[in-house]
Amino acid sequence: MPFKEARDRVILTHPKGASVTILFFGATIISWKSPDRPVRGGIPIVFPNFGPAEHPDHKDLPQHGFSRNAPWEFDDSLLMDNEAGVAARFTLEPLDKIRAVYKRPFQLVYIVTLAEHQLTTDLHVKNTGPDPFEFQALLHTYIRAPSKEVSISPLKGKSYIDKTEVSAEGRATVKEEKRDVVDVKKPTDSVYENAPPSVQVKWPGGGVEVRSAGFPTLTIWNPQEQGAEVPDMEEGGWERFVCVEPGYARGFKKLDAGSTYAAQQVLSVL
């Protein structure tokens, strides 16, 4: 079926993987995806490696792994559908394309729960194989906000690594956050450890609380003018977002055979 119709929209799918979502309201196109390119925005899911591959299991994988570029399964039913929330479940298992580059048997489950002013995303990683394996995982949350005016807190006193440092030694050096309020006025790519369970992201006229559980790190990213070097970023795109990314992004999480790792992000409007 090249199209899927919902109450308010239709999604056209090209046999090679591209898709477009068109609302009936104004026949407005709200999403267009060409094949195999991750979406620059929203909440891409990063698994099993964050950044370039460092673990031998990940040596054939691209930056941020394969989960953001893979087609996930949706079983056409809702887990929850009432005033409290509407929840849908998506799964990803090793497809042939994944198995060709990654040997570990796994199942990812992603549950998206929409409440009136809150969006909850639960990520479960199950080791379905006979041996333990190690991975990283992260929710790469883009928040639409004026990046020169955003402030994020509380991160004071937290250790972090600064990936904007030019030397490998600089990037490996653990720094301590001295600021009451963190901003991204200059190019920022910081991975905080022992992330607080909640941070507030504020800008004039708006704000979002990012709560997380089970994710020990929090990455804050905005490249500012260096965004011009990011091939799929629109001109000036860096002025309109900040990424606040709960994850397991330093070291690796070891998962025993048959075990499941569960972590959650909750976004609330302030």
Ligand SMILES: O=P(O)(O)OC[C@H]1O[C@H](O)[C@H](O)[C@@H](O)[C@@H]1O
């Ligand atoms: O360009 P992407 O692969 O989507 O990565 C975008 C960014 O993701 C994370 O925030 C990393 O910390 C950054 O180093 C990286 O540049």
